[in-house]
Amino acid sequence: EQERAFIEWYPRGYGVGFKVTRRLFETQTDYQRLEIYETEGFGKLLVLDGTVQLVEIGEESYHEVLVHPVLLAHPNPKRVLVIGGGDGGTLREVLRHKTVEKATMVEIDDAVVEASYLYLDVAKDLLDRLIKNEEPRAELIIGDGVKYLRESEEKFDAIIVDSTDPVGPAKLLFSEGFYRDAYEKLNDRGLYITQAGSVYLFTNELLDAYRGMKKVFDRVYYFSFPVIGYASPWSFLVGVKGDIDFTKVDLERAKELKLHYYDPERHETLFQMPRYVRKLL
Ligand code: AG3
Structure with missing residues (x-):
């Protein structure tokens, strides 16, 4: 058979x-x-x-590391922007943080939100409230994240990009112009994070994104983590604006989060980059 x-x-x-x-x-x-x-x-x-x-079984392995390291490195994240993330998993993790007063999710494709709501057990209740505009601490905007960020009159403590790969609809999310808009729309102290692909199989895309972000942010960090469902290890790039040390996270606040995969006590161990990739930088 x-x-x-x-x-x-x-x-x-x-x-x-x-x-x-x-x-x-x-x-x-x-x-x-x-x-x-x-x-x-x-x-x-x-x-x-x-x-x-x-x-579904293992989605936390990605959503936790995309969200918690940056929000725990920021002393008091109140305003968070999520670009992409239509399944709701990223926003669900953002809202675990009590400091967050308002989170905005800008997803280009309403069909992703709709199908995730109907078929997936990732963030059903949250998506239901978002669609009905009944979630007090978050709003859903169906639209182009690039345009939204460029035109936004608000500033953010963290901008989290939960996109598809840097081809097709997500290509511009990995451009220098977009990084510049993000830098400008962060508060004096702020963090930007993007998923950045498979370390071994998308090495060139990772290096391009790293170099682009280096031109824009005050400091750029690379880290990787095994993600169930993707070609692991998966990489993440963090851009910092202002006085924030991304290598240190708030362990007190971390204890209140009930996490499955990300371990803030071992935060520093995330940063090792394979030697052959480091040499290409
Ligand atoms: N995150 C998708 C990351 C990219 C996956 N790429 C791949 N498999 N080639 C978006 C969905 C999670 N909220």
């Missing part, structure tokens, strides 16, 4: 795959092809243009 699988193919024939029991949904949205599968052992799988966005 032939086993059914969904496999995401990376360059040079490297694959990350799951056994799937059925496809629950597929559609061509205005921006991308969206699919949802039921997997054998990892819950449901969200796929955009053939790339794995998340698996």
